[in-house]
Ligand code: PD2
């Protein structure tokens with residue numbers, strides 16, 4: 278298996294600085310024997326260095342999404358059963374290939390979960406969803422949680438967690454939306470939905486104009502839920518229980534900008550106790 282040595286880095290830097298297409302560079306590396314995940318990361322790192330940020334022109338693989346059946350790239354998450362993510366060893370509990378869903382343990386400590394909940398509690402407001410027709414944020418029966426957002430990098434505690442999560446998701450911290458905390462009381466739920474903005478819906482454009490679409494999600498569980506509250510993927514027969522400090526990752530945009538409909542998912546109604554989660558959504562381009 279070839280390595281990303283100095284010569285390869287020079288080749289990457291040269292092509293990235295000349296605005297070469299990321300997909301073509303990845304394909305060229307794969308053709309000479311690199312694993313796709315290795316090539317994907319090397320190319321995106323080179324583009325970041327060359328441009329200071331991803332742009333519409335160089336990422337991801339042209340402006341138009343490819344049509345047809347979703348093609349699974351290697352998920353950018355590192356291989357192995359334990360992943361060193363910035364400052365913490367994170368356990369890989371389960372990996373699903375189609376859709377790309379990965380369950381992690383030990384992402385947050387109990388103290389971190391408690392701290393996040395106590396900071397969020399006084400700021401909760403009823404959650405909204407995007408109106409597919411005009412993009413407005415509406416309160417609807419499909420989503421009955423309460424939530425709040427932290428500003429990105431708003432203090433050292435939040436910034437440290439963002440670095441850990443960016444490392445785990447192998448996606449630049451600048452591409453992340455601010456952490457969102459959600460609280461579900463008994464009966465509250467988030468019915469099946471996509472986290473990406475479906476391009477065929479008129480209301481999506483207002484949300485994708487500046488930073489592109491969402492690429493992947495990490496849902497982090499801040500408490501043990503005594504009953505209900507699983508994150509479920511109805512078309513993939515996957516269900517993840519809410520366990521404090523654990524998280525579920527799912528990837529729905531590939532390098533060709535296709536979107537994976539199998540990542541339809543929801544938060545099941547809480548049957549007993551309450552549920553606290555934190556979400557991290559990452560975008561194609563820096564989130565501004
Ligand atoms: O509450 C959840 O488990 C959940 C699952 C999926 C929340 C979201 N998505 C979300 O807020 O997008």
Ligand code: ZN
Pocket residue numbers: 470471472542
């Ligand atoms: Zn969701």
